[in-house]
Amino acid sequence: MAELLTSAQMRAVEQAAIASGSSSGLTLMERAGRAVVDAVFTEWPDLAEGRHRAVVLCGPGNNGGDGFVIARRLAVRGWQVELFLLGDPDKLPPDARRMHDLWAAMGPVRGLAPESAGAGARPDLLVDALFGTGLSRPIPEAAVGAFRAVRERKAGGLRTSPCRVVAVDSPSGLDCDSGEMLLPALPQTAGRAGDVQSVAPAARMSPDVPLPISADLTVTFHKPKLGHYLGHPPMPSGKLAVADIGLADWDRPETLASQPPSAERVRLVGRIQHGAPMPGRMWPGPLLNVPGPGLHKYARGHALVLAGGPGRGGAARLAARAALRVGAGLVTVACPPEAQAENAARLDAIMLRPLADAEALAEMLTDRRLSAVCLGPGLGVGAATAALVAAACASAPRAPAPRAVVLDADALTSFADDPDALFADLHARCVLTPHEGEFARLFPDLAAPARRARGQSKVEACRAAAARAGCTVLLKGPDTVIASPGGAASIHAALYDRAAPWLGTAGAGDVLAGMIAGLLASPQAFASPHPHVEVAAWLHVEAARTFGPGLIAEDLPETLPRVFRDLGL
Ligand SMILES: NC(=O)C1=CN([C@@H]2O[C@H](COP(=O)(O)OP(=O)(O)OC[C@H]3O[C@@H](n4cnc5c(N)ncnc54)[C@H](OP(=O)(O)O)[C@@H]3O)[C@@H](O)[C@H]2O)[C@@H](O)CC1
Ligand SMILES: Nc1ncnc2c1ncn2[C@@H]1O[C@H](COP(=O)(O)OP(=O)(O)O)[C@@H](O)[C@H]1O
Numbered sequence: 001m002a003e004l005l006t007s008a009q010m011r012a013v014e015q016a017a018i019a020s021g022s023s024s025g026l027t028l029m030e031r032a033g034r035a036v037v038d039a040v041f042t043e044w045p046d047l048a049e050g051r052h053r054a055v056v057l058c059g060p061g062n063n064g065g066d067g068f069v070i071a072r073r074l075a076v077r078g079w080q081v082e083l084f085l086l087g088d089p090d091k092l093p094p095d096a097r098r099m100h101d102l103w104a105a106m107g108p109v110r111g112l113a114p115e116s117a118g119a120g121a122r123p124d125l126l127v128d129a130l131f132g133t134g135l136s137r138p139i140p141e142a143a144v145g146a147f148r149a150v151r152e153r154k155a156g157g158l159r160t161s162p163c164r165v166v167a168v169d170s171p172s173g174l175d176c177d178s179g180e181m182l183l184p185a186l187p188q189t190a191g192r193a194g195d196v197q198s199v200a201p202a203a204r205m206s207p208d209v210p211l212p213i214s215a216d217l218t219v220t221f222h223k224p225k226l227g228h229y230l231g232h233p234p235m236p237s238g239k240l241a242v243a244d245i246g247l248a249d250w251d252r253p254e255t256l257a258s259q260p261p262s263a264e265r266v267r268l269v270g271r272i273q274h275g276a277p278m279p280g281r282m283w284p285g286p287l288l289n290v291p292g293p294g295l296h297k298y299a300r301g302h303a304l305v306l307a308g309g310p311g312r313g314g315a316a317r318l319a320a321r322a323a324l325r326v327g328a329g330l331v332t333v334a335c336p337p338e339a340q341a342e343n344a345a346r347l348d349a350i351m352l353r354p355l356a357d358a359e360a361l362a363e364m365l366t367d368r369r370l371s372a373v374c375l376g377p378g379l380g381v382g383a384a385t386a387a388l389v390a391a392a393c394a395s396a397p398r399a400p401a402p403r404a405v406v407l408d409a410d411a412l413t414s415f416a417d418d419p420d421a422l423f424a425d426l427h428a429r430c431v432l433t434p435h436e437g438e439f440a441r442l443f444p445d446l447a448a449p450a451r452r453a454r455g456q457s458k459v460e461a462c463r464a465a466a467a468r469a470g471c472t473v474l475l476k477g478p479d480t481v482i483a484s485p486g487g488a489a490s491i492h493a494a495l496y497d498r499a500a501p502w503l504g505t506a507g508a509g510d511v512l513a514g515m516i517a518g519l520l521a522s523p524q525a526f527a528s529p530h531p532h533v534e535v536a537a538w539l540h541v542e543a544a545r546t547f548g549p550g551l552i553a554e555d556l557p558e559t560l561p562r563v564f565r566d567l568g569l
């Protein structure tokens with residue numbers, strides 16, 4: 001599984017390599033610049049042939065240093081290169097200063113200002129080397145203005161080719177830890193000139209909020225950073241390429257030993273395919289709930305899904321169908337007696353039982369074979385649901401292994417007035433699956449606006465929530481974050497080549513809750529739900545991508561068999 005790094009972790013790896021004497025900062029910078037040029041030619045082969053025009057925007061740190069390397073390497077190939085520097089060359093850090101001097105022997109270094117950057121014919125390539133992992137605050141207005149001015153240049157002569165934008169490490173303004181764009185408020189966007197605004201991922205969802213800085217291609221070094229995967233489309237990074245600059249030997253657990261525990265690495269959920277496929281053994285094979293030869297249905301577990309009153313059972317039926325399709329050997333829907341006729345008419349392979357109240361649930365859960373419970377979808381908000389949650393969680397210790405409990409939707413919202421009461425019920429085999437709204441009801445101090453104000457990322461917020469709740473938390477979105485007590489954290493990004501916008505459809509979340517319950521129902525499931533929750537998030541998006549446009553929630557469980565076949569199972 002791939003890993004994502006924070007800016008501080010990346011710096012620690014770089015420092016370890018330099019301290020070892022195996023690489024100098026200058027060598028790394030040269031490799032970084034060369035990697036960007038190579039990636040540009042791979043992405044746009046037409047630029048690899050002939051001579052073209054580039055504008056390189058360099059910032060005051062080492063990201064700017066990479067820009068000088070790129071300018072030099074393009075000029076050596078006969079390109080016509082214009083370079084603009086933000087700030088004073090004498091204040092550049094030593095490696096960047098050295099690269100500045102090498103470039104200065106080949107071409108001019110001009111001061112960065114929108115007026116000068118806007119003059120001239122449209123280049124074939126704009127290199128954004130203004131800010132990378134060292135960004136610490138909203139970028140200067142002049143930087144945004146200059147970037148825009150270059151993009152708005154008119155084509156010279158008969159040229160009609162577009163201006164492609166490559167970002168070095170990150171599009172400037174992107175906070176590599178949180179995924180937010182730290183930009184000044186420009187007259188076009190809002191506020192008084194000089195005010196700052198952070199264009200947060202949620203705000204970026206709106207097509208009305210243009211991205212003043214974005215790239216067609218971003219080339220990052222060694223490993224992607226969290227910020228590349230946190231956010232909503234349109235992603236400012238465009239397409240993401242990761243370049244090897246020879247740091248792998250220095251990326252060891254002890255390199256990060258000096259970092260705070262919260263700096264534990266973040267996993268990027270996804271498949272890495274190499275060599276001949278061994279479907280049963282490769283991820284996600286061992287984490288699935290698949291039938292073994294000669295095993296009966298109980299060996300795959302029995303999931304119980306609680307449903308709401310008459311006319312409100314659809315969400316639970318979706319969850320139940322997903323639990324069954326994902327692998328639970330048996331699934332039972334339990335609903336209020338008055339909703340039994342409705343559910344009976346809609347369920348076949350899924351069993352049905354009446355359930356009057358929390359007391360009846362506690363009694364039902366004395367059946368130790370019920371290995372997972374899913375509740376919340378369509379259940380209704382209020383004290384009755386809160387009591388069901390308490391009964392579901394309290395029953396866990398009596399089962400042979402702690403019973404998995406998946407809490408979604410109304411099971412979460414029922415505790416909006418007293419989240420601590422919920423946390424008191426939870427145990428380590430519980431999973432909470434809130435969307436941002438539900439998350440805000442339980443963890444107001446960690447909700448999107450609060451964490452943005454503090455500069456805290458969705459990963460940090462989800463980690464803090466998991467620690468407080470004492471169980472695994474999956475915080476939904478195109479950038480789904482999963483965190484567990486102890487600091488384990490993962491991002492499942494339905495972004496870039498895994499985009500699945502069709503998942504934004506009613507009931508998709510109910511299906512996800514059911515998938516998690518169906519995987520955790522397996523008596524072979526690990527004690528920690530975390531790895532199974534990762535798999536559920538992946539299967540959910542994989543099913544959406546396999547089905548494609550036109551998807552509705554009902555299609556997700558029905559597409560799972562195809563996903564499993566494609567996995568080679
Ligand atoms: N790590 C590695 O292994 C490798 C890293 N490499 C490259 O180095 C990059 C990181 O370099 P970096 O640390 O110098 O930071 P960078 O992004 O250039 O910006 C920091 C500079 O900007 C300033 N500054 C910050 N915010 C500001 C603002 N809003 N407005 C104005 N100024 C602001 C800040 O100064 P401050 O005022 O905060 O002291 C500082 O001067 C990385 O992204 C990659 O491209 C590769 O060469 C090789 C391998
Ligand atoms: N644009 C998107 N790209 C990828 N996944 C998305 C997108 N929009 C929503 N999702 C996913 O769809 C699901 C929606 O869940 P939720 O908000 O609970 O909806 P519902 O309550 O209707 O089931 C979540 O898993 C979320 O991550």
Ligand SMILES: [K+]
Pocket residue numbers: 063128129130131132167168169170171172
């Ligand atoms: K950059």
